[in-house]
Amino acid sequence: MRMTPSLHKLVLTAHVTFGVGWLGAVATFLALAIAGLTNEDAQMVRSAYLVMDLIARFVILPLSFAPLLTGPILSLGTRWGLFRHYWILIKLLITVLSTVMLLVHMQPIGVLADAAAKTTLFSADLHRMQVQMVVAAGAALLGLLAATTLAVYKPRGMTPYGWRKQHERRS
Numbered sequence: 001m002r003m004t005p006s007l008h009k010l011v012l013t014a015h016v017t018f019g020v021g022w023l024g025a026v027a028t029f030l031a032l033a034i035a036g037l038t039n040e041d042a043q044m045v046r047s048a049y050l051v052m053d054l055i056a057r058f059v060i061l062p063l064s065f066a067p068l069l070t071g072p073i074l075s076l077g078t079r080w081g082l083f084r085h086y087w088i089l090i091k092l093l094i095t096v097l098s099t100v101m102l103l104v105h106m107q108p109i110g111v112l113a114d115a116a117a118k119t120t121l122f123s124a125d126l127h128r129m130q131v132q133m134v135v136a137a138g139a140a141l142l143g144l145l146a147a148t149t150l151a152v153y154k155p156r157g158m159t160p161y162g163w164r165k166q167h168e169r170r171s
């Protein structure tokens with residue numbers, strides 16, 4: 001069912017705000033993860049992991065679910081459809097993978113924040129998790145940049161289902 005123009009604008013505004021907001025929050029998270037891994041100042045390292053835990057729980061996590069909801073609503077409520085164009089399927093895949101990756105990393109983020117709250121220096125055990133944060137945040141940032149680029153360029157490629165639907169409409 002097609003959305004009315006005013007509803008379309010409302011959902012699109014929410015979609016772009018949440019999606020690009022998510023990207024911005026992940027970029028901040030990555031900067032803190034790099035600071036936590038490389039900085040010599042123990043006070044700075046502890047602050048980085050405490051702030052990362054807050055950003056992950058209260059900004060990134062809620063923002064990650066919003067495009068998963070508004071994206072399919074926009075797709076189904078417009079001429080794009082959910083399964084007709086490869087760019088939409090790829091965006092859906094990137095969004096689902098990024099959200100899963102975030103959920104998987106919530107626990108280690110909590111462990112690092114806990115250690116930061118209790119101790120001044122990090123043990124070698126935590127080093128692996130610190131590296132993991134940088135790698136995961138970097139991968140998520142690349143994925144979200146790809147999703148934004150696909151959204152703006154909207155490459156032509158259509159799925160076999162999309163071709164069939166277009167053919168049915170024409171004939």
Ligand code: HEM
Pocket residue numbers: 012015016019020022023067068070071072074075078080088089091092095144147148151152
């Ligand atoms: C983090 C993930 C996402 C980001 C950063 C993002 C970003 C954007 C942006 C910036 C636009 C506006 C492009 C323009 O108007 O030129 C857009 C449009 C759109 N997005 Fe997303 N998006 C994301 C996830 C999704 C998902 C999961 C879906 C669907 C499965 C989706 C479906 C759409 C559709 C159909 C449009 C076009 C709407 C229209 O022109 O009416 N997006 N997206």
